[in-house]
Amino acid sequence: MPPWVAFAPRSTSLWSGKGIDRFSTSILRCRHAAIRAPSVWSFRSASAHVSPTLINAAASIPSRNEELYKALSELDTAAESFVNKSRLQLALQGLEVEDPVVRVAVLSLSGRENAQRIAQLLLADPLGVERQWEKQLQTTNVEDEKPVLLRYGDENDAHSPSPLFQALSIPSRTLQTHNLEVLVSTLNTHVSSVSPASTLDDSKDAILVPKLQAPSVRGGPAPYPVHKSLVLGDGIESAVAYGRFTSENIDTAGDIVKVVINVSTILDETDTPEESTCLLVNIDTGAEALGSFRKSVANSEHYEQGWYKSGMHSLSHWLTQDLQLLDGHLKPTVKRLVESVVEDTEASILRENTLDLGKYAASSTPQATRESILEHLDSWAEKGHTELRDQLDKAFSAQNWHKISWWKLLWRVDDVGMITSEILERRWLVDAEKSGIYLAGRMNQAGFPGEIRIYPSNTTSQNSPQSNQTHSSSTPPPTSEEGPMNVSTDVRISTPWPTQISASRTQLIRETVPPLQALAQRLVLTTMSTTSLAAALSTLFYVSLQGFGVFESGAIAALGLVYSLRRMQKLWESARDGWQEEVREEGRRTLKVVEDGVRELVTGFQRPVVKGGAVEERRKARGAIKRAREALEKL
Incomplete structure (x- = not known):
């Protein structure tokens, strides 16, 4: 859990965008100074049961991550104008502990009801009866704009009220085994006009850094960065809306963003290839298969066929993909986040260089x-x-x-x-x-x-x-x-x-x-x-x-x-x-x-004058990117 969420009840001015950036920067600098010293940061949970999915600052950074952690901290200082601070902080949190929490967002394009249903299907235990958290998730007021955050824990855990989301503790083996958190929210594709050069960046930030708006708190929305996002649409209209929202696939491999379209037709197994960036699912078929298996174990064959035909098997595999904790290595999803932050920062610097070169070429007309x-x-x-x-x-x-x-x-x-x-x-x-x-x-x-x-x-x-x-x-x-x-x-x-x-x-x-x-x-x-x-x-x-x-x-x-x-x-x-x-x-x-x-x-x-300070900043940023890449290669 990010520090600003933990401190939310104590301060209202922190919810503004500038306040978050200043707070994030100070936290990163403190971490950088304490790389080789025991950390003094600790956050208390309001729950009597401490959830293992709670992201706390570790007493010391694992030795294998120290070089990469230091390089990313320098990247925040050297490339302050080009790096996405929210995603960078999440990457740094993933390097502070041996088994970091992985955040996954389920973002609906057309209401949150289907998003809550698909989250229930992915996290429910088919061998057990319907639990209280599943009923609570089904009866959650979808008209309420407040997202739902699913964490591992006992169903009776008490949570401090948050103006940003409604937290539910669920005893899901999927969350426990993979140290996972799931945020269920919506994605607004009706964005304001933006410049063509920044359209893709804005849509990527909206998907990988969902904004949580606090209705009763003044200031802008608070960013909640995630490692992976599932974008859920309902029918062809949602697919068209998503296509207008972003002009190209954000991640061609499909391991960071998975676009899922809910259809009412019966699917064949060949309709849902796991390696595809876009999947077709039938939520009703998946719910029917799960319900039949819970009624009787004799319906196992019907459950297996319905689960595969609904497309939920491919989606469940994507959810837990690359979350294995290997000795001496980072989780592949955490490493992919670090690579994505470095690549995006480098792309921002390259885009700025291109703009300056274009201005220079335009002004040097013979x-x-x-x-x-x-x-x-x-x-x-x-x-x-x-x-x-x-x-x-x-x-x-x-x-x-x-x-x-x-x-x-x-x-x-x-x-x-x-x-x-x-x-x-x-x-x-x-x-x-x-x-x-x-x-x-x-x-x-x-x-x-x-x-x-x-x-x-x-x-x-x-x-x-x-x-x-x-x-x-x-x-x-x-x-x-x-x-x-x-x-x-x-x-x-x-x-x-x-x-x-x-x-x-x-x-x-x-x-x-x-x-x-x-x-x-x-x-x-x-x-x-x-x-x-x-x-x-x-x-x-x-x-x-x-x-x-x-x-x-x-x-x-x-x-x-x-x-x-x-x-x-x-x-x-x-x-x-x-x-x-x-x-x-x-x-x-x-x-x-x-x-x-x-x-x-x-x-x-x-001829426009290119400020020497901007050139020097980009030079230092490229040096920090190079050091981060070298540290990544060693891992």
Whole structure:
């Protein structure tokens, strides 16, 4: 049991992530100083019966493990930024005693009920009756988010309340023989977005270092590292969810992580090869086989067939695999944990080196390449402005644009949105956007970043006197109809520049087309209302006033019609002309933003400075990794 679990009732601030790291570091340093001295660390159990699975600091480290222990302790100090401290501490605990406890996690992808059932099947004694712990495990509230920790011991053992898990002592021969602990919990595959480079590391940590969350304690979840993990899914949906969670197998040999899918079909023995990373099981068949054998020993043949067909035999073998304690050697599972920690640390250092080399290569672009890219940028900008002018001239002189002239608006009012959106999608910088993608590919090949810094923009702020000005590689601060918005000119947004044209087009469609459509509908409604009102008034005068003839009444109706049509013509043509100008101006502004941003990026990109301290840290970390590998080879 990790020290922070033992100390949990005494401190609540220790549950934060930083508190755990500081506490772990101090424990490791104390151990390093006491390698050749008797240990003074001891932890008391609340139980009257001391479970043999309790991990206590030994009085002295076995002599065969001293060199490896020292190398791993140095790795914590030298590679502090690259090593997984939780897994490293578990590895160090495994070197402190002759027969270390092995932790196995059973993590369910779809609720904890099946995970508790499969743990019961793996640890139950088929020769005995159903024990109290099995009933207690079956009746444990699966809605409670608190995981269940299974340890060897008497069923009547009392456990100190823990905010992290519910502990059960069970007299299982499997746990006793192999000095095993089993944590039953869930695995959340719905992770937040992460960078592609860290996706595999994050998923591996989630599986091999489950996070135990204390609902009543402030701070982040506490890590609980394990030696092996069983990931249990239910049906094809769980398999798909696991595939999305991690892009590749964490361990191709299947000895660290075993993916188990519960199916409802009857399995053949060939469907569950033990060496496979993924197994198919039928929990119901396994439970039925165990129940039949407990009813009568005469059902032994039925039990054996059902146990094999359920896939539980392969899973039971995996659970106890590599847990043998050989004289003069580490448990294979403990040794595999040490190897995995060393390999992961080395991979983290290599990844950091690769990032630095990539930055260096990207920044050391020859001057000739820069000049070539700038020439292509000038050509792209020139062609973009030409395209904007020619294509919009064709669009605004085409038949479609004339379909929404003012005198056709009465029967074409519903086509305004469709026609204006079509102009933007097919005529507004389409070729410039495609050419920009080609130019971005050349820049990426030359090592330049693919993002530029721009100011937040507002396409409807054309009336601002600042809208025609440019500032380096950015657009001016946004304005509103009331004036400039209160936005700091130093605030910029990082965006991939090839998508700037597409984003501006989308913004134009979203912010200018609906108001134009609404204006057209409002003008048509106003025209029809004014005309109808004039006609009604002329009719009323004709009926109610003597001497008011048809000619006079028609004059009033005609006056209303002419006034309403003239008003619609004036307002609609003004709106159409304003929309045309706004579309042209936004196109010029977008081209200018992209051109200035890319030009500043190409001319102003400087070589990043690699800090000497980081290089020295990685050098020391590689030395510690080398010493750890040498100590492993001797074992």
